[in-house]
Amino acid sequence: MLIIRNPATGAVIAQKPVDTASQIADKYRRARKAQPTWAQTPYQIRAAAILRFRDLLIKNADDLAQTLSAEMGKPLSQAKGEIRATPQRIDFFLKHTEEAMKEELAAESGLTGGTREVITQEPLGVIANISAWNYPYFVGNNVFIPALLTGNTVLYKPSEFATLSGIAIDSMMHEAGIPADAFITVIGGGAEGAEILKHPVNGVFFTGSYGTGKKIAESVAGRMIRIQLELGGKDPVYVCEDVDIEKAAESLAEGAFYNAGQSCCAVERIYVNEKIYDTFLDAFTKNVKSYKCGDPMQDGTFIGPLTRAPQLDILDRQVQEARDKGARILAGGKRMLGPGQYYEPTVIADANNSLAVMREESFGPVIGLQKVKDDEEALRLMNDTDYGLTAGVYTANEDRAKRILSQVDSGSVYWNCCDRVSPRLPWTGRRNSGMGSTLSVIGIRAFLQPRAWHLRAP
Ligand code: NAD
Numbered sequence: 001m002l003i004i005r006n007p008a009t010g011a012v013i014a015q016k017p018v019d020t021a022s023q024i025a026d027k028y029r030r031a032r033k034a035q036p037t038w039a040q041t042p043y044q045i046r047a048a049a050i051l052r053f054r055d056l057l058i059k060n061a062d063d064l065a066q067t068l069s070a071e072m073g074k075p076l077s078q079a080k081g082e083i084r085a086t087p088q089r090i091d092f093f094l095k096h097t098e099e100a101m102k103e104e105l106a107a108e109s110g111l112t113g114g115t116r117e118v119i120t121q122e123p124l125g126v127i128a129n130i131s132a133w134n135y136p137y138f139v140g141n142n143v144f145i146p147a148l149l150t151g152n153t154v155l156y157k158p159s160e161f162a163t164l165s166g167i168a169i170d171s172m173m174h175e176a177g178i179p180a181d182a183f184i185t186v187i188g189g190g191a192e193g194a195e196i197l198k199h200p201v202n203g204v205f206f207t208g209s210y211g212t213g214k215k216i217a218e219s220v221a222g223r224m225i226r227i228q229l230e231l232g233g234k235d236p237v238y239v240c241e242d243v244d245i246e247k248a249a250e251s252l253a254e255g256a257f258y259n260a261g262q263s264c265c266a267v268e269r270i271y272v273n274e275k276i277y278d279t280f281l282d283a284f285t286k287n288v289k290s291y292k293c294g295d296p297m298q299d300g301t302f303i304g305p306l307t308r309a310p311q312l313d314i315l316d317r318q319v320q321e322a323r324d325k326g327a328r329i330l331a332g333g334k335r336m337l338g339p340g341q342y343y344e345p346t347v348i349a350d351a352n353n354s355l356a357v358m359r360e361e362s363f364g365p366v367i368g369l370q371k372v373k374d375d376e377e378a379l380r381l382m383n384d385t386d387y388g389l390t391a392g393v394y395t396a397n398e399d400r401a402k403r404i405l406s407q408v409d410s411g412s413v414y415w416n417c418c419d420r421v422s423p424r425l426p427w428t429g430r431r432n433s434g435m436g437s438t439l440s441v442i443g444i445r446a447f448l449q450p451r452a453w454h455l456r457a458p
Pocket residue numbers: 130131132133134135139157158159160188189190191192193194195207208209210211212213215216230231232233263264265361363389427429433434
């Protein structure tokens with residue numbers, strides 16, 4: 001039984017039976033059987049159902065946001081923001097999927113001495129979509145919408161920390177007209193995720209931590225199936241001396257603390273040019289101290305509780321080590337008293353890359369800052385990590401930003417912005433941040449396999 005607690009109060013809000021191994025086997029069989037029919041369903045019919053799903057998201061946004069806040073503690077305004085922004089991603093997929101699936105004439109027979117060459121695109125088959133809790137609408141839709149539009153059937157496992165939102169997604173899918181066996185939800189945690197992968201699925205699309213991603217990659221190794229992993233990050237930003245300090249501080253504080261820092265692309269490390277270090281620290285800390293922490297359901301709350309209780313211990317350990325090794329705590333620095341899994345928004349100055357807070361994903365409202373003497377030092381420190389999801393530079397000079405960013409080994413780079421995802425751009429990590437891309441046309445093709453036709457008339 002999955003016991004679902006509200007992280008703001010500790011109260012049990014629901015209990016859901018998890019799927020047994022035999023139920024998962026049955027779900028797999030149904031998804032496999034339904035796949036050819038779903039793939040042969042005309043694209044317009046598949047797209048019309050996805051459009052109705054999109055409209056249901058908009059219609060139900062307020063209720064869905066309440067559920068999301070209650071089960072994972074995201075402030076209501078941020079939950080609404082996530083759900084209301086999801087249709088923009090669906091619109092991108094609706095606009096571009098048909099084109100991405102189109103048959104392509106690679107060469108007329110006249111060009112090749114008699115053989116016409118054609119490329120067609122086909123769905124992978126049955127895909128497993130194992131999802132995270134921090135943005136269940138964003139990360140779920142990035143996978144299951146293009147998967148379904150391209151004719152795959154989907155075994156969707158929402159995170160155990162976003163199960164109620166997953167169940168709501170499931171019922172809207174079917175209300176919208178997606179067949180019961182084309183989109184099937186599996187309820188449970190890690191064991192149930194692993195159980196899905198015992199079946200011969202044709203692709204695994206995973207969003208979650210590096211540790212779990214590694215286990216998944218190992219569990220399917222040798223099966224030659226499509227595998228896509230969107231994992232964590234330790235995203236650095238460098239602030240140059242030529243910025244508008246107030247503006248940069250406001251933007252970066254929001255990038256570090258939005259969703260209580262529980263974003264894969266949250267700003268996790270900040271390097272500041274020595275010429276503005278002290279002034280920047282003051283401006284940054286002022287912003288952080290202004291954030292309202294508390295009940296996620298209350299208007300104006302910017303920082304809610306942490307979704308997973310064990311993360312509080314990780315943050316305590318990171319902060320304690322930083323303190324012990326001479327870093328300065330300019331704000332916060334401990335968990336908050338009372339019910340609920342709250343951690344004070346914490347600013348650690350004079351950090352360095354030997355500290356866990358600058359190396360391990362904090363995934364909470366804690367940030368380390370370090371003074372650097374120039375661009376070269378900043379670049380070296382930014383690249384001193386196992387992760388490669390996003391990186392940013394704040395400067396008045398675009399050429400300077402591009403020069404630095406082109407040498408940082410990460411999937412997304414930002415000039416004067418951060419914590420930003422676009423449906424038009426591939427979302428992709430390097431090294432321990434993962435492999436493959438969602439979003440953009442590349443993230444549609446991820447659900448397709450090409451067939452090469454060599455056609456010679458007799
Ligand atoms: P997690 O790795 O704990 O769990 C993710 C999912 O995997 C859950 O559904 C879980 O039940 C399942 N799972 C756990 N063990 C499994 C196993 N052995 N086999 C199969 N499935 C298993 O991650 P989380 O706590 O849900 O998410 C937080 C992490 O996700 C952070 O590291 C964050 O950076 C990352 N994330 C990355 C992106 C991105 O786009 N790169 C987006 C969101 C979150």
